[in-house]
Protein backbone atom coordinates (compact mmCIF):
# COMPACT_ATOMS: atom_id res chain seq x y z
CA UNK A 1 0.00 0.00 0.00
CA UNK A 2 1.35 3.46 -0.81
CA UNK A 3 0.00 6.85 0.08
CA UNK A 4 -0.70 9.42 -2.63
CA UNK A 5 2.79 10.94 -2.38
CA UNK A 6 4.50 7.60 -2.93
CA UNK A 7 5.53 7.19 0.71
CA UNK A 8 4.89 3.64 1.91
CA UNK A 9 1.97 3.70 4.33
CA UNK A 10 3.46 1.72 7.20
CA UNK A 11 1.54 0.79 10.30
CA UNK A 12 2.24 4.02 12.11
CA UNK A 13 2.02 6.43 9.21
CA UNK A 14 -0.62 9.05 9.42
CA UNK A 15 -3.17 9.33 6.66
CA UNK A 16 -2.69 13.08 6.67
CA UNK A 17 0.92 12.61 5.61
CA UNK A 18 2.22 14.60 8.58
CA UNK A 19 3.81 13.09 11.64
CA UNK A 20 2.51 14.11 15.05
CA UNK A 21 5.68 15.62 16.48
CA UNK A 22 5.83 16.95 20.02
CA UNK A 23 8.86 19.22 20.08
CA UNK A 24 7.27 21.94 22.17
CA UNK A 25 3.92 22.36 23.86
CA UNK A 26 3.34 25.12 21.35
CA UNK A 27 2.88 22.24 18.84
CA UNK A 28 -0.37 21.37 20.62
CA UNK A 29 -3.67 23.19 20.57
CA UNK A 30 -5.33 23.63 23.97
CA UNK A 31 -7.74 20.85 22.95
CA UNK A 32 -4.87 18.47 21.96
CA UNK A 33 -3.15 19.17 25.27
CA UNK A 34 -6.29 18.44 27.22
CA UNK A 35 -6.94 15.24 25.27
CA UNK A 36 -3.44 14.04 26.16
CA UNK A 37 -3.98 14.84 29.85
CA UNK A 38 -7.37 13.13 29.91
CA UNK A 39 -6.00 10.13 28.04
CA UNK A 40 -3.07 9.91 30.49
CA UNK A 41 -5.55 9.77 33.39
CA UNK A 42 -7.66 7.15 31.63
CA UNK A 43 -4.60 5.03 30.80
CA UNK A 44 -3.50 5.16 34.46
CA UNK A 45 -6.80 3.54 35.40
CA UNK A 46 -6.54 1.01 32.55
CA UNK A 47 -3.00 0.00 33.56
CA UNK A 48 -4.03 -0.37 37.19
CA UNK A 49 -6.99 -2.51 36.14
CA UNK A 50 -4.71 -4.66 33.95
CA UNK A 51 -6.73 -3.90 30.80
CA UNK A 52 -5.43 -6.32 28.13
CA UNK A 53 -6.52 -4.01 25.30
CA UNK A 54 -3.58 -1.70 26.03
CA UNK A 55 -1.07 -4.20 24.66
CA UNK A 56 -2.73 -4.09 21.24
CA UNK A 57 -2.79 -0.34 20.75
CA UNK A 58 0.63 -0.04 19.08
CA UNK A 59 1.14 -3.63 17.95
CA UNK A 60 3.28 -3.63 14.80
CA UNK A 61 4.71 -0.16 15.48
CA UNK A 62 8.34 0.47 16.40
CA UNK A 63 9.59 3.23 18.68
CA UNK A 64 13.16 4.46 19.15
CA UNK A 65 14.55 6.18 22.22
CA UNK A 66 17.65 8.27 21.59
CA UNK A 67 19.09 9.78 24.77
CA UNK A 68 22.43 11.59 24.85
CA UNK A 69 21.89 12.65 28.47
CA UNK A 70 21.25 10.77 31.69
CA UNK A 71 17.66 9.88 32.40
CA UNK A 72 15.91 7.79 35.01
CA UNK A 73 12.23 8.66 34.68
CA UNK A 74 11.69 9.85 31.14
CA UNK A 75 13.58 7.15 29.27
CA UNK A 76 12.10 4.39 31.40
CA UNK A 77 8.63 5.90 31.08
CA UNK A 78 8.76 5.98 27.28
CA UNK A 79 10.43 2.56 26.98
CA UNK A 80 7.97 0.96 29.36
CA UNK A 81 5.13 2.82 27.62
CA UNK A 82 6.12 1.49 24.18
CA UNK A 83 6.39 -2.07 25.47
CA UNK A 84 3.13 -1.92 27.41
CA UNK A 85 1.33 -0.66 24.29
CA UNK A 86 2.71 -3.56 22.26
CA UNK A 87 5.26 -1.61 20.18
CA UNK A 88 8.81 -2.77 19.52
CA UNK A 89 11.59 -0.66 20.98
CA UNK A 90 15.12 0.30 19.87
CA UNK A 91 17.32 2.22 22.31
CA UNK A 92 20.22 4.40 21.15
CA UNK A 93 22.79 5.82 23.55
CA UNK A 94 25.05 8.80 22.93
CA UNK A 95 27.67 6.74 21.08
CA UNK A 96 25.44 4.67 18.80
CA UNK A 97 24.34 6.65 15.77
CA UNK A 98 26.55 7.68 12.83
CA UNK A 99 25.86 11.25 13.92
CA UNK A 100 29.07 10.66 15.87
CA UNK A 101 31.02 10.16 12.65
CA UNK A 102 29.61 13.19 10.94
CA UNK A 103 26.32 12.09 9.37
CA UNK A 104 23.97 15.04 9.34
CA UNK A 105 21.04 15.19 11.68
CA UNK A 106 18.68 15.64 8.71
CA UNK A 107 20.03 12.51 6.99
CA UNK A 108 19.70 10.64 10.29
CA UNK A 109 16.06 11.67 10.61
CA UNK A 110 15.35 10.74 7.01
CA UNK A 111 16.85 7.27 7.38
CA UNK A 112 15.22 6.51 10.73
CA UNK A 113 11.86 7.75 9.46
CA UNK A 114 11.77 4.87 7.00
CA UNK A 115 12.06 2.39 9.84
CA UNK A 116 10.56 3.85 13.00
CA UNK A 117 7.12 5.25 13.76
CA UNK A 118 8.26 7.47 16.60
CA UNK A 119 11.59 8.65 17.99
CA UNK A 120 11.80 9.96 21.55
CA UNK A 121 14.84 12.21 21.95
CA UNK A 122 16.72 13.82 24.83
CA UNK A 123 19.71 16.01 24.12
CA UNK A 124 21.28 18.87 26.04
CA UNK A 125 21.22 20.93 22.88
CA UNK A 126 18.61 23.27 21.48
CA UNK A 127 15.19 22.17 20.32
CA UNK A 128 16.47 23.02 16.82
CA UNK A 129 18.41 19.72 16.83
CA UNK A 130 15.19 17.83 17.31
CA UNK A 131 13.47 19.97 14.71
CA UNK A 132 16.12 18.80 12.22
CA UNK A 133 15.30 15.17 13.08
CA UNK A 134 11.64 16.04 12.59
CA UNK A 135 12.22 17.46 9.09
CA UNK A 136 10.44 14.50 7.50
CA UNK A 137 6.80 13.48 7.46
CA UNK A 138 6.80 9.85 8.49
CA UNK A 139 8.31 9.45 11.96
CA UNK A 140 6.96 11.47 14.87
CA UNK A 141 9.67 13.06 17.01
CA UNK A 142 9.03 13.61 20.72
CA UNK A 143 11.10 15.99 22.84
CA UNK A 144 12.03 14.05 25.97
CA UNK A 145 13.76 17.17 27.32
CA UNK A 146 15.94 19.82 25.75
CA UNK A 147 17.80 22.66 27.41
CA UNK A 148 14.83 24.94 26.74
CA UNK A 149 11.75 22.85 27.38
CA UNK A 150 10.56 19.60 28.94
CA UNK A 151 7.11 19.17 27.40
CA UNK A 152 6.48 15.61 28.54
CA UNK A 153 7.21 16.63 32.13
CA UNK A 154 4.38 19.16 31.98
CA UNK A 155 2.07 16.44 30.67
CA UNK A 156 2.92 14.30 33.71
CA UNK A 157 2.46 17.34 35.97
CA UNK A 158 -0.96 18.17 34.55
CA UNK A 159 -1.98 14.50 34.67
CA UNK A 160 -1.05 14.50 38.37
CA UNK A 161 -2.96 17.71 39.11
CA UNK A 162 -5.98 16.52 37.11
CA UNK A 163 -5.99 13.18 38.94
CA UNK A 164 -5.65 14.81 42.36
CA UNK A 165 -8.00 17.77 41.95
CA UNK A 166 -10.50 16.36 39.46
CA UNK A 167 -10.16 19.31 37.06
CA UNK A 168 -7.49 21.75 35.92
CA UNK A 169 -9.43 24.99 35.33
CA UNK A 170 -9.10 27.37 38.27
CA UNK A 171 -6.06 25.67 39.87
CA UNK A 172 -3.43 27.90 41.47
CA UNK A 173 0.21 26.79 41.42
CA UNK A 174 3.23 28.42 43.07
CA UNK A 175 6.45 27.48 41.26
CA UNK A 176 9.65 28.25 43.20
CA UNK A 177 13.04 27.86 41.50
CA UNK A 178 14.86 28.41 38.24
CA UNK A 179 12.86 29.37 35.16
CA UNK A 180 14.25 26.28 33.47
CA UNK A 181 13.00 23.68 30.96
CA UNK A 182 10.48 22.36 33.49
CA UNK A 183 9.18 25.85 34.31
CA UNK A 184 8.91 26.69 30.62
CA UNK A 185 6.83 23.60 29.92
CA UNK A 186 4.60 24.17 32.95
CA UNK A 187 4.04 27.78 31.89
CA UNK A 188 3.10 26.79 28.34
CA UNK A 189 0.73 24.11 29.62
CA UNK A 190 -1.10 25.48 32.66
CA UNK A 191 -1.93 28.81 31.00
CA UNK A 192 -4.11 26.98 28.45
CA UNK A 193 -6.67 26.31 31.18
CA UNK A 194 -9.22 28.97 32.14
CA UNK A 195 -8.91 30.56 35.54
CA UNK A 196 -5.58 28.94 36.39
CA UNK A 197 -2.92 30.95 38.18
CA UNK A 198 0.79 30.25 37.87
CA UNK A 199 2.86 32.27 40.33
CA UNK A 200 6.56 31.90 39.58
CA UNK A 201 9.21 32.92 42.07
CA UNK A 202 12.52 32.66 40.23
CA UNK A 203 15.97 33.80 41.48
CA UNK A 204 17.20 37.08 39.97
CA UNK A 205 18.99 36.31 36.70
CA UNK A 206 17.41 32.85 36.49
CA UNK A 207 13.91 33.68 35.36
CA UNK A 208 11.74 32.35 32.57
CA UNK A 209 13.12 33.11 29.11
CA UNK A 210 11.32 36.25 27.87
CA UNK A 211 9.90 34.40 24.85
CA UNK A 212 8.36 31.78 27.16
CA UNK A 213 6.82 34.41 29.44
CA UNK A 214 5.40 36.24 26.41
CA UNK A 215 3.92 33.08 24.88
CA UNK A 216 2.44 31.90 28.18
CA UNK A 217 0.89 35.33 28.75
CA UNK A 218 -0.62 35.15 25.26
CA UNK A 219 -2.11 31.77 26.13
CA UNK A 220 -3.36 33.23 29.40
CA UNK A 221 -4.97 36.18 27.64
CA UNK A 222 -6.83 33.76 25.37
CA UNK A 223 -7.90 31.31 28.09
CA UNK A 224 -8.34 33.60 31.09
CA UNK A 225 -5.28 32.28 32.96
CA UNK A 226 -2.85 34.34 34.99
CA UNK A 227 0.96 34.11 34.94
CA UNK A 228 2.91 36.26 37.41
CA UNK A 229 6.67 36.08 37.82
CA UNK A 230 8.68 37.79 40.57
CA UNK A 231 12.31 37.42 41.56
CA UNK A 232 11.94 37.47 45.34
CA UNK A 233 9.97 35.63 48.01
CA UNK A 234 8.59 38.81 49.57
CA UNK A 235 5.09 38.86 48.12
CA UNK A 236 3.54 35.46 47.91
CA UNK A 237 0.06 34.57 46.70
CA UNK A 238 -2.61 34.29 49.40
CA UNK A 239 -3.84 30.82 48.45
CA UNK A 240 -2.45 28.11 46.20
CA UNK A 241 -3.40 24.50 45.53
CA UNK A 242 0.11 23.25 44.79
CA UNK A 243 3.73 24.28 45.36
CA UNK A 244 6.24 23.08 42.77
CA UNK A 245 10.02 23.12 42.73
CA UNK A 246 12.90 21.70 40.69
CA UNK A 247 16.57 21.02 41.41
CA UNK A 248 18.99 23.91 41.21
CA UNK A 249 21.22 22.38 38.52
CA UNK A 250 19.37 22.10 35.23
CA UNK A 251 20.75 19.66 32.67
CA UNK A 252 22.84 21.21 29.95
CA UNK A 253 23.06 24.65 31.55
CA UNK A 254 25.80 26.45 33.43
CA UNK A 255 25.57 29.30 35.90
CA UNK A 256 28.02 32.07 35.07
CA UNK A 257 27.76 33.63 38.56
CA UNK A 258 30.03 31.74 41.02
CA UNK A 259 27.77 32.95 43.88
CA UNK A 260 24.64 31.46 42.38
CA UNK A 261 23.92 29.44 45.55
CA UNK A 262 23.41 32.67 47.49
CA UNK A 263 20.87 33.76 44.87
CA UNK A 264 19.03 30.42 45.07
CA UNK A 265 19.07 29.98 48.88
CA UNK A 266 15.90 32.02 49.61
CA UNK A 267 14.01 29.92 47.04
CA UNK A 268 13.99 26.69 49.04
CA UNK A 269 10.66 24.95 49.56
CA UNK A 270 10.63 24.14 53.27
CA UNK A 271 8.16 23.64 56.10
CA UNK A 272 7.85 27.39 56.71
CA UNK A 273 6.73 27.98 53.13
CA UNK A 274 4.41 24.96 53.09
CA UNK A 275 2.86 26.08 56.40
CA UNK A 276 1.51 29.16 54.62
CA UNK A 277 -0.54 26.82 52.43
CA UNK A 278 -1.87 24.09 54.73
CA UNK A 279 -4.01 22.48 52.01
CA UNK A 280 -1.47 22.62 49.16
CA UNK A 281 0.17 19.59 47.59
CA UNK A 282 3.90 19.54 46.87
CA UNK A 283 5.23 18.70 43.39
CA UNK A 284 8.79 18.13 42.17
CA UNK A 285 9.96 16.92 38.76
CA UNK A 286 12.87 15.00 40.41
CA UNK A 287 15.68 14.18 40.82
CA UNK A 288 15.66 15.98 44.15
CA UNK A 289 18.50 17.28 46.26
CA UNK A 290 17.21 17.24 49.82
CA UNK A 291 18.50 20.24 51.73
CA UNK A 292 18.90 22.36 48.59
CA UNK A 293 15.71 23.21 46.66
CA UNK A 294 13.52 21.24 49.11
CA UNK A 295 13.81 19.93 52.63
CA UNK A 296 13.54 16.19 53.24
CA UNK A 297 10.53 16.83 55.46
CA UNK A 298 8.57 18.39 52.61
CA UNK A 299 9.65 15.98 49.87
CA UNK A 300 9.02 12.89 51.98
CA UNK A 301 6.05 14.36 53.81
CA UNK A 302 2.36 13.54 53.48
CA UNK A 303 1.53 16.36 51.06
CA UNK A 304 4.24 15.42 48.55
CA UNK A 305 3.01 13.85 45.30
CA UNK A 306 6.47 13.91 43.68
CA UNK A 307 6.71 10.15 43.29
CA UNK A 308 3.14 9.86 42.06
CA UNK A 309 4.10 12.54 39.52
CA UNK A 310 7.06 10.36 38.47
CA UNK A 311 4.76 7.35 37.98
CA UNK A 312 2.41 9.53 35.94
CA UNK A 313 5.27 10.01 33.49
CA UNK A 314 4.55 6.43 32.37
CA UNK A 315 0.84 7.03 31.79
CA UNK A 316 1.34 10.34 30.04
CA UNK A 317 4.13 8.78 27.92
CA UNK A 318 1.65 6.09 26.87
CA UNK A 319 -0.79 8.80 25.78
CA UNK A 320 1.97 10.65 23.88
CA UNK A 321 3.12 7.48 22.09
CA UNK A 322 -0.42 6.43 21.25
CA UNK A 323 -0.95 9.81 19.58
CA UNK A 324 2.51 10.04 18.00
CA UNK A 325 2.66 6.50 16.63
CA UNK A 326 -0.77 6.62 15.12
CA UNK A 327 -2.99 4.78 17.56
CA UNK A 328 -6.50 4.54 16.03
CA UNK A 329 -8.08 6.73 18.72
CA UNK A 330 -6.09 9.74 17.46
Ligand SMILES: NC(=O)NCCC[C@H](N)C(=O)O
Pocket residue numbers: 073074145150153180181182246247249250251285286287
Ligand atom coordinates in the same frame (compact mmCIF):
# COMPACT_ATOMS: atom_id res chain seq x y z
N1 LIG B 1 11.78 14.47 35.51
C1 LIG B 1 12.86 14.61 34.75
O1 LIG B 1 12.82 14.44 33.55
N2 LIG B 1 13.98 14.94 35.37
C2 LIG B 1 15.18 15.24 34.68
C3 LIG B 1 15.74 16.59 35.01
C4 LIG B 1 14.75 17.72 34.88
C5 LIG B 1 15.35 19.06 35.22
N3 LIG B 1 14.44 20.10 34.87
C6 LIG B 1 16.71 19.25 34.62
O2 LIG B 1 16.87 19.57 33.46
O3 LIG B 1 17.67 19.06 35.33
